Amino acid sequence: MGLMVIFALVVIVAAFGVVRSLRSKNLLGLLFALGTVVVFGWFTFMTLFKDGFPTAH
Template identity: 60%
Template sequence: MGLVIIFALVTILGIFGLIRSLKDKNLLGAAFAFGTLAVFGWFAVMTFIHHGYPTAH
């Protein structure tokens, strides 16, 4: 359960980073923020689907 929370928090920070870098017209920052958003968002969703919430014992 803790892993899903950490991945979700990193995903949320990636969203804020993407918005800020697009606002500042920083394309390299936007690319890295989008990559972070895609990878950690995917991991968060798939960990949530695979292990469920709350975790089953």
């Protein structure tokens, strides 16, 4: 479950990358940042959906 938390942080950082590349009109950066958000975001969402939120021990 720790990996899921790390992937969620990657999604947040990549979302900032999407916004930044849109402002600077960087199409290649937008492509990679958007791809990262989609792939890692889907993995994070489905992990939360299937296993639930990780509990602290």
